[in-house]
Amino acid sequence: VQLQASGGGLVQPGGSLTLSCTASGVTLDAHAIGWFRQAPGKERERVSAIVLAAGLTYYSDSVKGRFTISRDSAKNAVYLRMTNLRPDDTAVYFCAGAPWADPTAFPYEYDYWGQGTQVTVSS
Helix, strand or coil, X not given: CEEEEECCXXXXXXXXXXXXEEEEXXXXXXXXXXXXXXXXXXXXXXXXXXXXXCCEEEECCCCCCCEEEEEECCCXXXXXXXXXXXXXXXXXXXXXXXXCCCCCCCCCCCCEXXXXXXXXXXX
C-alpha cells in the first residue's frame, strides 16, 4: 500500500492550492484518509479527515471554512482544496490512511503514510 501526496508549491497569501492523495495497492472505499501538516519546530497537526464510506468529514479550527476535503472514487484519490491561504499554513502536508468503516468517528492512528508535499505561503 502506498499513498502519494502531491500538489504543493509556493503561493501568495490569499491564494489557493489543491493537494492530491493518490493510493496504490488498496481501494480507498472502506478507509479513512487524513491530511496532516507539520511546520518547522511544531508538532504534527491533523487538519482534515474523511471517512470515505460515510462521507464524514473533519476540519481543524485553524482551517475550517478555508479547506475542503473531497474524493474521486474513479481515481482512488482524495483531495484537499485549500483557499485563502495564510503564511501560517506553511508546512509539509502529509496524507495518511487507515482501514475504517465507522461512520461516526475517526481513527486514532493511521496505517499508511505518504511522503509529504511542501506548501509555502509567502509574498
